[in-house]
Amino acid sequence: MAEKNLVLIGGGHSHILLMKKMGMKPIKGLNITLVTPDPELVYTGMLPAAILGAYNYDQIKIDLIQLSKFAKCKIVFSYVNKINLQRKEVYLGERNPLEFDVLSIDIGINYQLINIPGSEKFSIPVKPFDKFIHNWSKFLLNLKAPLSVPKVSIIGAGAAGCELALCVNYKIKSLGFNPKIYLIDKNEIAGNLPNRAKNRILKLLDENNIILRKNISISSFTKGKIHCEDGEIISSDFILRATGGIPQNWLSNTDLNLEKGFISINQCLQSTSHDFVFASGDCASLVNNPNQKAGVFAVRAAPFLYRNIKNYISSKKLIKYNPQKNFLQALTIDKKKALLFWGNFSIYGIFPWLFKDFVDRSFIKKFYIKNSMNSLSKEKYREQKQELCGACGAKVGNKVLENALEKLPKKVNRMMNKIGDDAAIVNLKQGNHVLTTDHLREFCSDPWTMSRITAIHSLGDIWAMGSVPSLVLSHIIIPDVPLIDQKKYLNDIIDAANSVFKKEGASIIGGHTSKGKELTIGFTILGHSNKNPITLDGANHGDLIILTKPIGTGTILAGEMQGLAKGLWIKNAQEWMMKSQGSIIKFLSNKVTSMTDVTGFGLYGHLKNICKSSNVSAILSLDEIPILEGALELSLKGVRSTIFEDNLRQAYSDRLNLDNKKWPLLFDPQTSGGLLASVPKKHILEVQKKLEILGLTHSVIGKIVKGKATISY
Numbered sequence: 001m002a003e004k005n006l007v008l009i010g011g012g013h014s015h016i017l018l019m020k021k022m023g024m025k026p027i028k029g030l031n032i033t034l035v036t037p038d039p040e041l042v043y044t045g046m047l048p049a050a051i052l053g054a055y056n057y058d059q060i061k062i063d064l065i066q067l068s069k070f071a072k073c074k075i076v077f078s079y080v081n082k083i084n085l086q087r088k089e090v091y092l093g094e095r096n097p098l099e100f101d102v103l104s105i106d107i108g109i110n111y112q113l114i115n116i117p118g119s120e121k122f123s124i125p126v127k128p129f130d131k132f133i134h135n136w137s138k139f140l141l142n143l144k145a146p147l148s149v150p151k152v153s154i155i156g157a158g159a160a161g162c163e164l165a166l167c168v169n170y171k172i173k174s175l176g177f178n179p180k181i182y183l184i185d186k187n188e189i190a191g192n193l194p195n196r197a198k199n200r201i202l203k204l205l206d207e208n209n210i211i212l213r214k215n216i217s218i219s220s221f222t223k224g225k226i227h228c229e230d231g232e233i234i235s236s237d238f239i240l241r242a243t244g245g246i247p248q249n250w251l252s253n254t255d256l257n258l259e260k261g262f263i264s265i266n267q268c269l270q271s272t273s274h275d276f277v278f279a280s281g282d283c284a285s286l287v288n289n290p291n292q293k294a295g296v297f298a299v300r301a302a303p304f305l306y307r308n309i310k311n312y313i314s315s316k317k318l319i320k321y322n323p324q325k326n327f328l329q330a331l332t333i334d335k336k337k338a339l340l341f342w343g344n345f346s347i348y349g350i351f352p353w354l355f356k357d358f359v360d361r362s363f364i365k366k367f368y369i370k371n372s373m374n375s376l377s378k379e380k381y382r383e384q385k386q387e388l389c390g391a392c393g394a395k396v397g398n399k400v401l402e403n404a405l406e407k408l409p410k411k412v413n414r415m416m417n418k419i420g421d422d423a424a425i426v427n428l429k430q431g432n433h434v435l436t437t438d439h440l441r442e443f444c445s446d447p448w449t450m451s452r453i454t455a456i457h458s459l460g461d462i463w464a465m466g467s468v469p470s471l472v473l474s475h476i477i478i479p480d481v482p483l484i485d486q487k488k489y490l491n492d493i494i495d496a497a498n499s500v501f502k503k504e505g506a507s508i509i510g511g512h513t514s515k516g517k518e519l520t521i522g523f524t525i526l527g528h529s530n531k532n533p534i535t536l537d538g539a540n541h542g543d544l545i546i547l548t549k550p551i552g553t554g555t556i557l558a559g560e561m562q563g564l565a566k567g568l569w570i571k572n573a574q575e576w577m578m579k580s581q582g583s584i585i586k587f588l589s590n591k592v593t594s595m596t597d598v599t600g601f602g603l604y605g606h607l608k609n610i611c612k613s614s615n616v617s618a619i620l621s622l623d624e625i626p627i628l629e630g631a632l633e634l635s636l637k638g639v640r641s642t643i644f645e646d647n648l649r650q651a652y653s654d655r656l657n658l659d660n661k662k663w664p665l666l667f668d669p670q671t672s673g674g675l676l677a678s679v680p681k682k683h684i685l686e687v688q689k690k691l692e693i694l695g696l697t698h699s700v701i702g703k704i705v706k707g708k709a710t711i712s713y
Helices: 014-025 042-050 064-070 128-142 159-176 195-207 248-252 295-313 350-363 378-383 396-407 447-464 483-503 553-561 567-577 583-588 602-614 631-636 643-652 663-667 681-693
Strands: 005-009 029-036 040-042 061-063 075-076 082-084 089-091 102-105 151-155 180-184 212-215 219-222 227-228 233-235 237-241 262-265 277-279 284-285 329-334 336-343 344-347 423-430 431-441 468-481 509-515 520-529 544-547 594-597 617-620 675-679 700-705
Touching: 005 295, 014 064, 014 102, 014 295, 029 336, 040 544, 042 128, 042 159, 042 329, 042 350, 061 064, 061 700, 064 567, 075 447, 102 295, 128 237, 151 159, 159 180, 159 195, 159 329, 180 233, 195 336, 277 295, 277 423, 277 631, 284 329, 284 378, 284 594, 329 431, 336 350, 344 350, 396 700, 423 583, 431 447, 447 468, 447 520, 447 567, 447 583, 447 594, 447 675, 483 520, 520 631, 544 681, 553 567, 553 631, 583 675, 583 681, 594 602, 602 617, 602 663, 602 675, 631 700, 643 663, 675 681
Parallel strands: 005 029, 005 102, 029 075, 102 277, 151 180, 151 237, 180 212, 262 284, 468 509
Antiparallel strands: 040 061, 082 089, 219 227, 227 233, 329 336, 336 344, 423 431, 431 520, 468 520, 544 675, 544 700, 594 675, 617 700
């Protein structure tokens, strides 16, 4: 059977359970790709309890990167622009479309308040959760004693809105404040709950002095104010939207059958218009069964989704999903109490809370994906040889490289700098040219992302010499996969690389491609400079040291391999690795005295090379060195890239201060790292300002001093 491509749009409850199942029981002949803008999923059922402090926010998140690895699923961080159902393609902005044979959609709902002026600017939706969590945490931090009566308004008084109102009230009171909580709805308060549960929740709202505003139509929002059509103005310090969601806008631009904007599906979870499209969760509407939107339906649908996708690709009969009419609901009331109800039965108190807590923790525990390395004891872990890191963590050590380079001639015709520098500076009739080559082995499941990172990484040596790239040759090794997959690999790699080089003014003019054990991407780049390129030997006493990107990529990637890095850290690291530095080069060329890019030898090693070439020393300010989120936390756990020990040997003649907990990151190999430059004091402020404008790091991390090529901190 020919291999099929399944694309999952959205990391919702059905899809995470589907991936878990596929990791446990893979579907033979199926290639899976998950498209999601977020590396983590916040479990809805535990959010209210996290608000009041029963859990920390990390405890309620599911890591989609680790889950994707377990399911052998490629993950692409992006929003979907549109779907072409005739061509079976998913469009994701600037990259090549994803081809699919089977498509599954689980994207939840949109929490916008359409046609109400100011709603997006002056109120916060409960989804996406990360945005809400960030704004809520910021609000709590800014609470001041003089603000003795914080005012919070929650729009939408369904079950979720009522639960949020009680938890928000509890949390603010626990901080020593006496808040005013407004619960606002255009209909009845708790109108979608069974009578007994509704009466209980209304009583609890009243006992907690929650101010109820029912049958309210909102005309507009301004800063700190909700304007009602009846003329009432409700002042608030924090406005939260928990309204019943609307369909995602882009679905209306597809040819799918829709029911009030939601994807119309049959009992087999198939689109009623396209049998190769499946949908589940809040974005779907089951024909003849208009259930309310709730996570329980997405969870219950997941096993049927797995079976039906498996049966569909093997041309077997699909099975029907019959959602239950009544389902158990549990609402968090305060830190140790919950309201549990099923139809007209309800119970309130600590025992419902214990039950809910057990169920929620059990659900989250299903997704604690740990690889074999993580399950080892610390002693066995130390004995086991660490798997070779990818990217720059796979490079050979500096000393090994130096020994090999000693066999090469000291001078080469037309070469202006010495062998072993960042790139070769060649004097041709047309002027000075810079020639460099670099490659990375597989460290990321998405060839497009890896190619883009490799292209930016390869440009580092060109930029470090103050040059402009012009011509590029590619050298690519792709896995030995079927012909159709070879085509997809190459299309993604060349498309991503071309988009990078084209923006920098360079063109790919050829290269070489072969098949091998794993994906490897590299580029040879010819650059040019109208003046003498920047080298390592110009640093002077008194210069200040600037670094344009945070360090820590080697630790993050090693942590990912060991199952210890959070998805949020990995995505953030990838975004930094894909950040171009070409726009700053022309400016820096006139300001710096020496420059290099920080890659495999780490910040310490590359700064050491500047010191050796310039015959100076350096003093670092470790507290000023920018560090990627999560890198320090992983470093403190002992996570190291495989090249760390080789890099550490570069400091054999220097005195290391091991008291500062950041010191190991000095020897962390960087992939697509920042530019490290020595800048005269007279230029430092304008250099910092320019870097800040371009979104690069701009702290002064040290200074150049007289001495014999040593580094201290």
